[in-house]
Structures are given as C-alpha cells and as structure tokens.
Amino acid sequence: MHFSLKQLQVFLAVAHHRNVSRAAEQLSMSQSACSSALKDLESQYGLQLFDRVGKRLQANELGDYLRPKAEALLAQAQEFEQALSQQPDAGELRVGATLTIGNYLAVSLINRYMQDNSTGKVKLEVANTEQITEQLLNFDIDVGMIEGEVQHPALSVQRWRSDELVCFCAPGHPLATHPQVTDADLKEAVWILREQGSGTRQTFDRGMHGLLSNLHISLELQHTEAIKRAVEAGLGISCLSRISLEDAFKRGSLVPLQTPQRDFSRDLYLATHTQKYRGVGLNRWLSICEDYANS
CATH class of the missing domain: 3.40.190.10 (Periplasmic binding protein-like II)
Structure with a gap:
C-alpha cells in the first residue's frame, strides 16, 4: 500500500475547504507539509485529484469519485483504532x-x-x-x-x-375568535413566514396552492422562536410545526387557527x-x- 492515512486526511481536508492553507490549519500542519502530502499522493499514482479554479482547488471527476471511498477508509481506521484502545463506542x-x-x-x-x-x-x-x-x-x-x-x-x-403545520396568531388578533378561518381571511392577513429553502416554507407553500400569490407576506425569518415572538407582539400571523407550538398553545400565548380546507401535513x-x-x-x-x- 503506497498511500498513508495522513495523505487521505489531507486529500479530504483540501476537498472540503478547497484551499490548502485552511486544510493545513484544520490538520494542525504547516501549509508546505500539507501541500507536499497532497502532491506526493498524486505523484505516486500519476494522477490529478483537483482542478485549480482561481485561488481554489476544486475536486475533479476522479477526486469526487475517490472522496467517499477515502471517507469510508478513514472512518473504518478510526473504528479500528478505537477497538485497539478498547473504546469501540468512542x-x-x-x-x-x-x-x-x-x-x-x-x-x-x-x-x-x-x-x-x-x-x-x-x-x-x-x-x-x-x-x-x-x-x-x-x-x-x-x-x-x-x-x-x-x-x-x-x-x-x-x-x-409524521408532522403537520398549524396556522396561529396572538390571543388579541381578530382571527383568534374565529371558529374557522376562510381563504378570504388568509388573504387579508399579514404573514410572518420562514425563509425560502426551509422545509417548513416548502410545506406551507404547497398547502397554500392557488392562494400563495395573493398572500401579504411582510416578514421572512430564519428562526422559529423569532417568528413566534413577532406573532405574539401582534405583527401578523404565521404557520409553523405543531411540535414547536405545543407549549405556547398550552400557555395561551399563541392561538391555533382552524384551516380545514388547507392540508399542511408532512x-x-x-x-x-x-x-x-x-x-x-x-x-x-x-x-x-x-x-x-x-x-
């Protein structure tokens, strides 16, 4: 076997950071030692694992192919070392x-x-x-x-x-006393929602099909707790996972809204x-x- 575990560590660190100096910092090595380890690995087998894109090193097709195999080898090596030290669960x-x-x-x-x-x-x-x-x-x-x-x-x-989203508002909001909220109510409301790219937003958008373009979305926030605080402050209504709302519903600081015409299951x-x-x-x-x- 002509490669070393250290060379594999260097290869994976460079693939992760796309930068030799950052890889060296992660591995507590000098930049020159890190660069030499990568160069030696490539030269031993007469291959190239990275393409240079500006100041970055981007794994090429071969590098992408070998990366998960190197990940697996290192993981097994770590398990073997743990077994040798009689700490298989570490x-x-x-x-x-x-x-x-x-x-x-x-x-x-x-x-x-x-x-x-x-x-x-x-x-x-x-x-x-x-x-x-x-x-x-x-x-x-x-x-x-x-x-x-x-x-x-x-x-x-x-x-x-399984999980489901629930629309909700503050106790003092006009919709809080409605036994059921209609689509017309949803269109008139001011909304505070999770950001695009989140699973919650993905489910909300799907559940609001046919109505989404008519909603008044005033805020998009990345944090569930920030949305709950904003709704409690009366800034609008929202829709989040029931898991995140159970305690607030029990306290009465937030009120669930009944929207049976909308499917927010996920x-x-x-x-x-x-x-x-x-x-x-x-x-x-x-x-x-x-x-x-x-x-």
Missing part, C-alpha cells in the same frame, strides 16, 4: 438537523444516545433543509434530519415520522449519503431515531 457523530427537529426533538435523541454511549460525542448543526442537504453532499455531517422533501441521487432519504426524514460508511455510532443513532418514532 468517536464523534455529526448530526445535521433542520430548525424544528434541532430545537425541539434533537436534545431528547442526544440524551438517549449519550446514555448508551457515554464516551461518544455528538456535534449538532442546526440549519434549514437546503443547507443540511449541502452538508450531507459535502460529507460535513454523518446524518441529516430534515423537514423538507429532498431528491438527490447521492442521498438515501427515508421517512422518519413527513420528517432521515438522510445519509449513499456512500457514507455506517459505523457503530451512526447505526446506533439511526436505531434510536427509529425507536423514538415508534414510541
């Missing part, structure tokens, strides 16, 4: 979750994971569906928990559990890269998620 699991899942469900899942694996670590990245998808494709995270529908040939996406999903190596930690996480959905 290691960091990188989880990406969209806002509703990350803010309202992930902590319980992390707690269960840590109870089973006290030596392991979980790094949680919370972002919208579009961003989580990009991170999965770039191998920045091991698993994505998303609210939006994603179709990509490089991703394996499976249904996790599914939540688990996503992994099709070529992602599934080690002990990832398999355990997926099992916990399955148990949680069935409980």
Whole structure:
C-alpha cells in the first residue's frame, strides 16, 4: 500500500475547504507539509485529484469519485483504532438537523444516545433543509434530519415520522375568535413566514396552492422562536410545526387557527449519503431515531 492515512486526511481536508492553507490549519500542519502530502499522493499514482479554479482547488471527476471511498477508509481506521484502545463506542457523530427537529426533538435523541454511549460525542448543526442537504453532499455531517422533501441521487432519504403545520396568531388578533378561518381571511392577513429553502416554507407553500400569490407576506425569518415572538407582539400571523407550538398553545400565548380546507401535513426524514460508511455510532443513532418514532 503506497498511500498513508495522513495523505487521505489531507486529500479530504483540501476537498472540503478547497484551499490548502485552511486544510493545513484544520490538520494542525504547516501549509508546505500539507501541500507536499497532497502532491506526493498524486505523484505516486500519476494522477490529478483537483482542478485549480482561481485561488481554489476544486475536486475533479476522479477526486469526487475517490472522496467517499477515502471517507469510508478513514472512518473504518478510526473504528479500528478505537477497538485497539478498547473504546469501540468512542468517536464523534455529526448530526445535521433542520430548525424544528434541532430545537425541539434533537436534545431528547442526544440524551438517549449519550446514555448508551457515554464516551461518544455528538456535534449538532442546526440549519434549514437546503443547507443540511449541502452538508450531507459535502460529507460535513454523518446524518441529516430534515423537514423538507429532498431528491438527490447521492442521498438515501427515508421517512422518519409524521408532522403537520398549524396556522396561529396572538390571543388579541381578530382571527383568534374565529371558529374557522376562510381563504378570504388568509388573504387579508399579514404573514410572518420562514425563509425560502426551509422545509417548513416548502410545506406551507404547497398547502397554500392557488392562494400563495395573493398572500401579504411582510416578514421572512430564519428562526422559529423569532417568528413566534413577532406573532405574539401582534405583527401578523404565521404557520409553523405543531411540535414547536405545543407549549405556547398550552400557555395561551399563541392561538391555533382552524384551516380545514388547507392540508399542511408532512413527513420528517432521515438522510445519509449513499456512500457514507455506517459505523457503530451512526447505526446506533439511526436505531434510536427509529425507536423514538415508534414510541
């Protein structure tokens, strides 16, 4: 075997950062040592893994093909090292979750994971569906928990559990006393919504088919809690996951609006890269998620 694990680490770091100096910083190496390791790897096999685009290094077709294989090799090497040190469950699991899942469900899942694996670590990245998808494709995270529908040939996406969005307003809003809200009411209202690219917005837009172009959208915010505070302050009405609204409904700080003519049902999903190596930690996480959905 003519390559080293260090060379693979350099290759993956450069592919991730598209920059040798940033890759060197991540690996605590000098820039020259990092550059030499990459050059040696390419010269040993007489190939080129990157194309230079301005000041960036972009993985070429061969680099993209080899990247998931290198990811898998390193993951297996780390598991082997953990087994040698008699700590087979050690290691960091990188989880990406969209806002509703990350803010309202992930902590319980992390707690269960840590109870089973006290030596392991979980790094949680919370972002919208579009961003989580990009991170999965770039191998920045091991698993994505998303609210939006994603179709990509490089991703394996499976249904996790059901969810629904609910329209809501402040207790003092004129619509709060309506037993049922009509489409005419929805068109007259001022809306505060999640941003484009989020799974919540994707479901809302689908549920408002035929009406979307007539809505008065005054604010688009990236954070669920900011939207809830804005609605509580009387700035408009909104539509978010029931999961994120249950406590507010119980307190009476927000009021659900009945819109039976609109379908806001959806599914939540688990996503992994099709070529992602599934080690002990990832398999355990997926099992916990399955148990949680069935409980």
